[in-house]
Amino acid sequence: MHYALPDVILQPLVDAALREDLGRRGDVTSEAVIPAQKEAKLHIVARESGVLCGIDLARLTFKTMNAHLEFHAHLEDGAALAPNTIIASIQGNAHAILSAERTALNFLTHLSGIATTTHEIQSSISHTSTRLTCTRKTIPGLRDVQKYAVRTGGGRNHRMGLDDAILIKDNHIALSGGDIVSTIQKAKAYAGHLIPVEVEVDTLEQLQLVLQEGVSLVLLDNMSPEILKKAVAMCEGKAATEASGGITPQTAKAVAETGVNFMALGYLTHSARYLDIGLDYL
The missing domain is CATH 3.90.1170.20 (Quinolinate phosphoribosyl transferase, N-terminal domain)
Incomplete structure (x- = not known):
């Protein structure tokens, strides 16, 4: 609703x-x-x-x-x-x-x-448990209504802004010193117990380090369906999973069938x- x-x-x-x-x-x-x-x-x-x-x-x-x-x-x-x-x-x-x-x-x-x-x-992924989410790739000034439109169509919203949750990406890691583990530790210390921490990874090696440290959600970026399946298996019982990176209406079904919990599409707001x-x- x-x-x-x-x-x-x-x-x-x-x-x-x-x-x-x-x-x-x-x-x-x-x-x-x-x-x-x-x-x-x-x-x-x-x-x-x-x-x-x-x-x-x-x-x-x-x-x-x-x-x-x-x-x-x-x-x-x-x-x-x-x-x-x-x-x-x-x-x-x-x-x-x-x-x-x-x-x-x-x-x-x-x-x-x-x-x-x-x-x-x-609708194309309704046979899976994956939920569709949008991103912050919105037209400046229209984010509230664009994200409302996503909800109206049956999708979910990712972050509304930078203050919703901590999402550590590659540039954050690089500018924090280059070590993914210490970056996560800094984020968790800052967040306390009320702000969720999500980390973007693009290799299974990075994912293993993130899971050892412990986070709420992992963003699996630009991974093939084959690699996504392995990543989902690694995260079972440890962290929720979200696929992102160039997903289109044509590729969404294959991504969802890997078993990821969420699938983030900038396409919904910047290319619809x-x-x-x-x-x-x-």
Whole structure:
């Protein structure tokens, strides 16, 4: 189950996006060709199958443009979409509707694309116990909503930021003195009992050292499925496992079948396609 983000988180994103699109003079096209007081009713329509995400951002976009617009959502985030599904209806001042159109659709198409991609990949590995997670490879300023879209599609979130957990990577080890064991010891001393410690490894030799020292989770980076299987066996009963590194929808199934507990895909947020959704005058 996922929970919708509150408006207080979404409103600043809507404000910034509308300011960007309206520029210095507003919607000069609508002002030029449509009477100022004209009323209209338009519908947000799915043009392909997928998973809906971003309906509250769309609502806020139209209502911010004109508080008197009537926005009626026919579906909630997480709903399955088919071609020609009416997602929402907007009625009121035509200028305001058209001025908010692109911003609302940008949120919907992007976030629904992430939710759809997440759902498709999670479905492809549903015969395994591996859970799909995203990464911090997000568009600056949009992390909260991109990670929300992953949850909407059935995935899980990795760290929201640098303060969630300790994740020791190769650069941390190198700049800490080059010794993986002493680096882990420093991290565990700093963390106390409340902050989990995860360590990235790219060889089985590194993994053995990490397991001897003891950590909550190991990040198995850029390992082939054959090596991943060996790593998972080594970690049994000692640490949870997470695979990462260039995993795509095409390779996810083979990675999941190695038995890893989690699989981190930057692909979910940096490469997911946009879902085709439009605003139609029916």
